[in-house]
Amino acid sequence: MTVFRLSLGVALAVVLLFLTLPVLAIFVDSSPAELIGSLDEPGALDALWLSLRATAAALALILIVGTPAAYLLATRSFRGKALVITLVELPLVLPPAVAGIALLAAVGPEGILGGAVEASGIELTLQTAGVVVALTFVASPFYIRQAIAAFASVDRTLMDASRTLGASEARGLFRVMIPAALPGLAAGTALGIGRALGEFGATLMFAGSFQGITQTVPLAIYDRFSTDFESALALSAVLVAVSAAILLSVKLAQGSEALGVAPR
């Protein structure tokens, strides 16, 4: 029995060491002051600003379209629903390079919808708009999946009560469902932001890499890897800090969800 417990402890120690050591190593070589100092160059700041803008735009699209879609999937049953949910979740497990190729094949200049995209006057490849498309493609399943779960776990009687009192479904969605599902939606939002900020392969293949236009933080890190390791470390440190903050906010959101249930 003690051997069993010991091996459990060893396994946890190995997991912790393996997962935290590389992350900690980013901060070991250089002091915080040095890290911040090497961020002070136009390329790094442009990358941070672009990542922020593109992620915000992708997030807006995901929330506006993804929320009602998730609500529909959570509250209706229909034939083929499982298939629809699987299709929506597919980008979760797609390798980024596949996402890049898929976007090119679909909406790239030579893609099946390339003509339509061009006719509409929108340029995606090698443009910031293309970055937003890539981020939206890879990040939206993270939000939608979480949102479906959040809506599905809302007590049905709440919505029924609001309908009985004469509220329309739309009013019910905004006044009852979204507030009740908010912790889950917030957690999904945070996961989506995390995925969008970290996107690399699809962005490089579909949108290219140009400072201030398409070079997001992960692309800037790759660009600096060979020439300016210090600055690559600094940008990586920023992403680690932001990602940790995001994860923490997910935990807090889920914590308040637990709290919300507790007082009953």
Place this chain on the structure above:
Amino acid sequence: MAAAAALLVLAGCGGDDGEQRLVVSAASSMTQALTDCGPDFDGATVRYSFAGSDELAAQVRQGVKPDVYAAANTAIPEELHADGLLSAPVEFATNELVIAVADLSSISGLADLTRPGTKVAIGSESVPIGSYTRELLARLPGDAGESILANVRSNEPDVRGIVGKLVQGAADAGFVYATDVEAAAGRLRAVGLPPALEPDVTYAAGVVEGAKQPEPAREFLDGLREGGCADALAAAGFGTP
């Protein structure tokens, strides 16, 4: 723990089964040629890692030890040699910088690239194809170089990225090696540059200090100048230094 280590070895396809494995880090532009000649190498089983010369050099600096390092220029191998990380570099091939355009494109020279709205893809500053391109643009008379740089829409980490953007129609023109256009024959067309402006493109390679297979590594290096891989490079359109 032991099981985890065993799994890692399994993932690495076997480990110590007596077979010698030679790891070669080579510039992306040699992907086709070296892949073709790799199986013919007698000394060992060759495993390639293709990427931008600068990325591969950065890996060596971070302690990644391939046996052979082959770059698309002489500068990076010289630097590695000066830092004690590579044997004295050997020049083994030359290439040519060209403008690559889609097969049916109307672009016929540098002047077309200066037109506002032309979408140009080049290599990023740190990768050899990018520095050759900037070297060329700096030699152009007047503000032609500036105008072309203003049309650059993507700084790609290696030549494969540039070729991909051209083949997919995302960019109108790009600066790549003549051999890249040859490899994408039928989809891309090369537009030659005035010989006087062409940068001197020479490839150099060396044995990485601390290589696990120094002997086969040296043989491979010789083969790049004379032998199976030299022939494959010539067939792919590379010249001899």
